[in-house]
Amino acid sequence: MANSTIPLRNITSTGGTDTTSMTRRSFVKNTSGVSAASLLGTAALMTNSDEAQANTEWAEWFQGNYRLMSDDEKQEAVVRLERRYSSEYGKKVSVDTKPAEEGVLFGYALNIQKCIGCRRCAKACVEENNQSRGDQEIEWIRVLKMEKGGFDETKMGEGYPDGYGIEIGGNAYSAAGVVGEGEHYYDPKLVPEEDFFYMPIACMQCEKPPCVKVCPVRTTYREPDGIVVVDYNWCIGCRMCIGACPYWARRFNWGEPKLAKEDMNPETHYLGNRPRMKGVVEKCTFCLQRTRNGRYPACVEVCPVGARKFGNLLDPESEVRRVLANKRVFRMKADLNTYPKFFYYID
Amino acid sequence: MPDTREPLNVFAERAEYWGLPVMTAAVAMLLAILSGQAQAQAREICFESRENASAVVVTEVEEGLPNVKCSEKTGGVLWWGDPYDGTVPMGDMPIEADYSQGEAVVMPRDSQLNLPPACGTACHNGTFPPPNNDNTPRQLTIHMDMVPDALNLQHGRGSIWCLDCHNPEVRNKFIDHAGDEIDFNQPQKLCGACHGPLYKDWRAGIHGKRIGEWASTGKKRWFVCTECHNPHDVQQGERNSGFAQLVPEAPPQLPRGMKNADHERPPH
Numbered sequence: 214m215a216n217s218t219i220p221l222r223n224i225t226s227t228g229g230t231d232t233t234s235m236t237r238r239s240f241v242k243n244t245s246g247v248s249a250a251s252l253l254g255t256a257a258l259m260t261n262s263d264e265a266q267a268n269t270e271w272a273e274w275f276q277g278n279y280r281l282m283s284d285d286e287k288q289e290a291v292v293r294l295e296r297r298y299s300s301e302y303g304k305k306v307s308v309d310t311k312p313a314e315e316g317v318l319f320g321y322a323l324n325i326q327k328c329i330g331c332r333r334c335a336k337a338c339v340e341e342n343n344q345s346r347g348d349q350e351i352e353w354i355r356v357l358k359m360e361k362g363g364f365d366e367t368k369m370g371e372g373y374p375d376g377y378g379i380e381i382g383g384n385a386y387s388a389a390g391v392v393g394e395g396e397h398y399y400d401p402k403l404v405p406e407e408d409f410f411y412m413p414i415a416c417m418q419c420e421k422p423p424c425v426k427v428c429p430v431r432t433t434y435r436e437p438d439g440i441v442v443v444d445y446n447w448c449i450g451c452r453m454c455i456g457a458c459p460y461w462a463r464r465f466n467w468g469e470p471k472l473a474k475e476d477m478n479p480e481t482h483y484l485g486n487r488p489r490m491k492g493v494v495e496k497c498t499f500c501l502q503r504t505r506n507g508r509y510p511a512c513v514e515v516c517p518v519g520a521r522k523f524g525n526l527l528d529p530e531s532e533v534r535r536v537l538a539n540k541r542v543f544r545m546k547a548d549l550n551t552y553p554k555f556f557y558y559i560d
Numbered sequence: 561m562p563d564t565r566e567p568l569n570v571f572a573e574r575a576e577y578w579g580l581p582v583m584t585a586a587v588a589m590l591l592a593i594l595s596g597q598a599q600a601q602a603r604e605i606c607f608e609s610r611e612n613a614s615a616v617v618v619t620e621v622e623e624g625l626p627n628v629k630c631s632e633k634t635g636g637v638l639w640w641g642d643p644y645d646g647t648v649p650m651g652d653m654p655i656e657a658d659y660s661q662g663e664a665v666v667m668p669r670d671s672q673l674n675l676p677p678a679c680g681t682a683c684h685n686g687t688f689p690p691p692n693n694d695n696t697p698r699q700l701t702i703h704m705d706m707v708p709d710a711l712n713l714q715h716g717r718g719s720i721w722c723l724d725c726h727n728p729e730v731r732n733k734f735i736d737h738a739g740d741e742i743d744f745n746q747p748q749k750l751c752g753a754c755h756g757p758l759y760k761d762w763r764a765g766i767h768g769k770r771i772g773e774w775a776s777t778g779k780k781r782w783f784v785c786t787e788c789h790n791p792h793d794v795q796q797g798e799r800n801s802g803f804a805q806l807v808p809e810a811p812p813q814l815p816r817g818m819k820n821a822d823h824e825r826p827p828h
Contacts, residue, residue, distance in 0.1 A: 403808075
């Protein structure tokens with residue numbers, strides 16, 4: 214089934230984009246046979262399973278790129294999705310399409326000195342954003358445990374190699390954890406552990422996102438409020454964005470996502486936490502479905518130490534702007550010129 | 561916000577608060593025994609920030625929407641359905657710094673005072689003991705089980721003593737240096753007297769925690785000092801940060817085929 218439906222989608226996508234007449238003609242000629250086969254295949258599917266659902270999926274394959282859809286088409290797609298999700302998960306599911314608000318640019322700040330590494334943010338994110346659970350668990354936030362740097366007097370004389378190398382201080386200094394090389398599978402009885410600090414990472418919502426640059430089908434893009442989103446229906450699963458992202462922010466659905474009915478969060482957004490399908494990439498959206506309706510992201514609300522701050526970067530009175538104005542702030546891998554809107558700060 | 565209730569009534573209310581969870585737990589246990597199943601019960605009470613000091617009872621705010629979802633592993637709040645559930649308006653704040661906009665609510669702290677109901681009937685009933693305004697640090701013999709070593713309180717490195725903060729006359733109020741009563745819902749008025757810079761940051765929203773709406777004009781629930789910090793043991797030796805240690809949530813799943821996470825541990 215999968216083999217016959219994927220080329221079908223490619224045809225519609227090629228038809229919609231600007232290709233030269235020659236390649237287009239030969240392309241259509243070569244694939245017309247496949248197209249007929251896939252039509253038959255889908256027809257077979259329709260007779261085999263629940264007809265309404267099959268119709269919905271059939272229509273989903275012909276859906277356009279979200280950014281190119283007219284309002285009517287969006288509305289149609291939303292009604293279709295709501296119907297399918299509601300029947301699949303046995304509850305009233307809403308799919309929001311609320312666009313970015315004027316004069317809002319979302320920013321995030323995290324007090325790296327306060328974080329205790331309890332991972333509640335990562336689990337809250339899963340509760341909110343309908344990620345796959347069970348043996349195909351997907352978490353958008355990773356918390357890195359890193360060593361604190363230090364100075365050990367007993368190693369003062371130990372240079373490298375003996376008698377050469379750095380003499381002053383010798384090996385007495387130990388560097389703080391190297392960014393991106395912390396442990397993230399740590400599991401002690403209690404956190405925080407002595408001599409370690411914790412650095413949660415997730416999507417930095419870059420102003421110049423490398424993932425957007427490499428996407429061959431332009432399904433991932435930056436929204437006007439600064440959030441990098443994915444149109445899951447248009448994603449072909451090539452995972453170029455995962456390779457391009459310097460922050461390890463993107464996850465791939467290798468199998469059919471496992472989301473139990475009772476775990477499903479029915480408040481969804483088209484570009485945010487609606488249930489995903491096999492073979493698409495997903496990522497943090499600053500809880501689009503919440504933040505575009507005024508609420509804080511889920512991770513901000515559960516942090517037991519209040520290390521997470523969120524707000525509008527264009528509002529000088531917002532919490533994030535006050536952090537930027539009053540605290541010492543850094544951005545992860547700022548040298549890559551990705552201009553993240555996720556700031557780490559210390560008191 | 562003046563509290564006109566008699567201390568006696570307050571303690572009676574507290575007794576109800578104590579009785580309720582016990583009853584619910586008893587009923588739940590009875591049901592479990594009757595049905596002959598030893599299934600793990602979903603948690604009914606979990607904590608927000610500090611264990612044993614910020615309990616929240618799981619309820620449904622509307623059909624299918626719980627006020628909170630709790631972690632099975634740690635008992636911590638994992639998801640807020642209704643961030644304003646059970647809150648009250650914060651009350652007056654002195655207009656200093658730039659706290660001005662937005663609506664501020666807090667969770668009432670009275671119900672988190674883990675005092676046995678006996679306290680309210682036996683001694684702190686408004687008439688007994690007679691108010692003692694002697695502020696010299698001394699061992700409070702009857703309270704040894706609550707504060708084992710009142711003369712060596714780990715706050716302010718020994719320079720602070722019980723009745724510097726607690727009101728000797730009204731036991732469910734604080735008292736500041738001018739002798740004014742301070743509500744348990746607004747401990748920041750007391751803490752901020754010494755911890756100025758932190759108070760300033762807290763007012764600005766960059767220290768501490770708020771939930772609700774992100775807009776600077778939005779309605780937020782402010783977490784007050786004592787919801788996260790225990791003022792009695794701020795220098796507890798076990799931890800190395802300003803918070804008590806917590807049980808962490810489970811680590812992420814290992815990639816398929818990976819046996820353990822030894823590769824990321826340092827060799828020594």
